[in-house]
Amino acid sequence: MLAEDLLAHLACPVSKQRMIYFPRGAEGGTEADACLVSVAARLRYRVDGRVPVLLQEEAERLTEAQVNQLIDRAKALGLAVPA
Numbered sequence: 001m002l003a004e005d006l007l008a009h010l011a012c013p014v015s016k017q018r019m020i021y022f023p024r025g026a027e028g029g030t031e032a033d034a035c036l037v038s039v040a041a042r043l044r045y046r047v048d049g050r051v052p053v054l055l056q057e058e059a060e061r062l063t064e065a066q067v068n069q070l071i072d073r074a075k076a077l078g079l080a081v082p083a
Contacts, residue, residue, distance in 0.1 A: 001031060002050060007080075013054050015040035018082040020074045037074075039082060042067050 001023045002010075012019050017040040025033025026044065034047035036054075043059040045052060062070070074081050 001034070002047065002052070010036065010052060010054075012036075012038035012041050012043065012045075014038065014043060014056055017041075019045070020070065020079060020081055022070075022074070022077075022079065026070055026073065037062070037067070037070050039067055039071065044070075 015038055019036040019038045022035050036045045042062045045054050045059050
């Protein structure tokens with residue numbers, strides 16, 4: 001799990017916007033599935049052993065529908081969703 005003080009400083013390298021942190025993955029797996037989702041850039045970044053991999057070329061591209069589903073999931077889980 002990423003520390004709150006680290007999350008407060010993380011931004012998507014593409015959009016420069018804050019991201020949604022899914023500590024157990026976007027699909028609700030385990031801590032090994034943790035990821036960060038950039039709503040603005042529509043990218044999902046993996047987290048390897050508490051280290052965010054914020055490389056655009058390694059991020060997963062998401063469709064607008066996928067991003068909207070992830071926003072809804074984050075809200076349902078009570079996760080911080082950037083405005």
